[in-house]
Amino acid sequence: MTGNHRDDSGLRVDGLTVRFGGNTAVDNASFHAPMGTITGLIGPNGAGKTTTFNACSGLLRPTTGTIGLSGQDITRQPPAGRARSGLGRTFQRMDLFDSLTVQQNVSLGLEARVAGSNPLKQLLSPPAERTAVRNATEEVLDVCGLTGLRAEPAGSLSTGHRRLVDLGRVLAGGFSLLLLDEPSSGLDSAETRRFGAIVQRVVAERGCGVLLVEHDMALVMSICDYLYVLDFGEMIFEGTPAEVRASEVVRAAYLGSEAVDA
Numbered sequence: 001m002t003g004n005h006r007d008d009s010g011l012r013v014d015g016l017t018v019r020f021g022g023n024t025a026v027d028n029a030s031f032h033a034p035m036g037t038i039t040g041l042i043g044p045n046g047a048g049k050t051t052t053f054n055a056c057s058g059l060l061r062p063t064t065g066t067i068g069l070s071g072q073d074i075t076r077q078p079p080a081g082r083a084r085s086g087l088g089r090t091f092q093r094m095d096l097f098d099s100l101t102v103q104q105n106v107s108l109g110l111e112a113r114v115a116g117s118n119p120l121k122q123l124l125s126p127p128a129e130r131t132a133v134r135n136a137t138e139e140v141l142d143v144c145g146l147t148g149l150r151a152e153p154a155g156s157l158s159t160g161h162r163r164l165v166d167l168g169r170v171l172a173g174g175f176s177l178l179l180l181d182e183p184s185s186g187l188d189s190a191e192t193r194r195f196g197a198i199v200q201r202v203v204a205e206r207g208c209g210v211l212l213v214e215h216d217m218a219l220v221m222s223i224c225d226y227l228y229v230l231d232f233g234e235m236i237f238e239g240t241p242a243e244v245r246a247s248e249v250v251r252a253a254y255l256g257s258e259a260v261d262a
């Protein structure tokens, strides 16, 4: 794409390289996750997906390369700064507060955003902010189908429901770009489909962007608008799900497994 017509909406990664000692985990990878779409990042085990995800969320500093969010260079921002810039993430391990209710876990997502990096502000938040938190929490509980479980402690939930609470927490934050880290992990196929449908609905209604790092090909192929494929740290292919499914290069990377036939 030429400079003048370059689309900088959403998340843009240019020339990302991450080295761990002598091991190049990600090698000059570039991709774009625009607003209003679901972009998938896939690849076989060890391809560099998690490393790329961590570089985007700010947990890892790239060896070289830049990360931009809606035209702003966030490469050197710490994770909290990226969150304030509009970048939200879920966690594969879902660090929910087990003794707090579903509702409290979700509302913490918004309170953290409202209060920025100063926890004292949460204690001093004015009534208008508290009302905003309550309303946003209600909306998210509804979108995620969690209204009936609102009073349950998060620790008592199934993995499927915990994933939805984790999603709800990041949705409550009102971020413009969501990084989803292996959200189907531990879910059965019905739960995965339900999760995917909620993500699609959120993107359609809010116009936010999503970068989905995921093993589950059925989920990736069904909800992503566009895919990037990593192998041994290099971006070997990009295209629509149909193009990825038809790609010999991608099949070879997956060693001819049925993974891309989902």
Ligand SMILES: Nc1ncnc2c1ncn2[C@@H]1O[C@H](COP(=O)(O)OP(=O)(O)OP(=O)(O)O)[C@@H](O)[C@H]1O
Binding pocket: 020, 023, 024, 025, 043, 044, 045, 046, 047, 048, 049, 050, 051, 052
């Ligand atoms: N902290 C680290 N120190 C050294 N090497 C690492 C580190 N993290 C990842 N690697 C290496 O970087 C490469 C990419 O790993 P990464 O976890 O990003 O791949 P992945 O695509 O997420 O794999 P998986 O699908 O198995 O989770 C691998 O060779 C891995 O061993």
